[in-house]
Amino acid sequence: MVTVLILWINFHLYCGNESDTEREKGIILQLNFLKKELKENNLGEYMQQIYPEGFIFVNALYGLSWCELALNVSDQQFKKEALQEALYAYGQITAPEATWNFDANIYPEYGIFYLGWNNYLLSKILQIDDSFPERKEYLSIYESQCNLISTALQKQKSPFLLSYENMAWPADMTVAMASLSSNRLLANQQYEGVIRDWIKKLRLNLDPLTKLIPHQVDPNSGAIIEGARGSSCSLMIRLLPEIDPEFAKEQYKHYQTHFVGTTFGLPSVSEYPNGHSGDGDIDSGPVIFGVGFAATIVSIGTHAALGNIRSADDQFNTINAFGFPFQSSNTKSYLFGQLPIADAFIAWSLCGNLMTELTALPFRTPFHLLSLFFIFMGWGLIHLFNRRSGCPPGRPFRRTKGNF
Secondary structure, eight states: OOOHHHHHHHHHHTTTTHHHHHHHHHHHHHHHHHHHHHHHHHHHHHHHHSSSSHHHHHHHHHHHHHHHTTTTTTOOHHHHHHHHHHHHHHHTTTTTTGGGSOTTTSSSSTTHHHHHHHHHHHHHHHHHHSSSSTTTHHHEEEHHHHHHHHHHHHTTTSOOOSTTTTTOOOHHHHHHHHHTTTHHHOOOTTTTTHHHHHHHHHHHHHTTTTSSSSSSOOTTTEEEOOOOHHHHHHHHHHHHHHHHHHHHHHHHHHHHTTTTTETTTTEBBBSOTTOOOOBTTTBBEETTEEEEEEHHHHHHHHHHTTTTTHHHHHHHHHHHHOOOEEEEOEESSSSSOOOOOHHHHHHHHTTOOOOOOOOTTTTTHHHHHHHHHHHHHHHHHHHHHHHHHHTTSSSOOOOOGGOO
């Protein structure tokens, strides 16, 4: 059984090597799965029971994936469907019940996590179609929220706005700034100065160990509470090219140095910097052999956003092999459909790796050799055990009176 599993994983390291058209179809199948779970099985509410921001995350990622796909295709009918689903997701996260977990008494209202993902999804929706009904109303909301983010930033010294009372996570702020940067495409350049000032302040608050944006900070002083981590770095660096491409390149270089590596010969992203260890938590998801679950999935889009298509493809093929994908006629899910938030992150991450050329993938060779080693070792031990027990090779050992 173990041999079959190892061979299955090795085979699926090749199954992700698809054309852009095939990959788009695969993402659509994933979104079909998420659509059913969201609309028929209360996925948002279920995710909220597992993660503090699960409802917002799964709906925002669902909507963003539709937006990213729509921005990469010319089919008007598909764009119409994508817009409809993205607006559905936006409607979910702006419904009154979506804010119950957030504090209305902090500034900005409900915190920058909520406002950031809200506005970032809205910024992408507005880019799909410049003439859909109510677009003017949505654009007005977007501009108002951009102004709110800008005003809040200018009222404090720290580049990090509150996510919750007295707590700030730079990743939440990065999402908000990415939404602000979309103003270049949707309205005007009025926030360029705000963005430049934010990057300037951000450079003064980097983790001294890694030169990367830290994971958690004091919102008032910007002082580091927890240094850089793989999960937040993967997300932030995936978005930074939309904000400041040059700073993104600098951060990506440090990210590759401290977090990107291999595990058992396969590409992975560590949750903690090289030479350091820690446990998994609500931000990272499971951490196994030091590999961050969320960090590694999101890194597909991170590599692609920085033009490293080879690494993006390698990482996707690895996730495709170990994610145990299941595909029906019109849906696709990973991990047997038991953790849909993973499907949402995978779909969104894959959207960042479209419109690229496929590459050769020699990364598999070390893992193939390691797999063969374990297969031969396993069968060798079975053979040795059978010989010592007096059973013919290949025949299962049975306990009888004569064996005792």
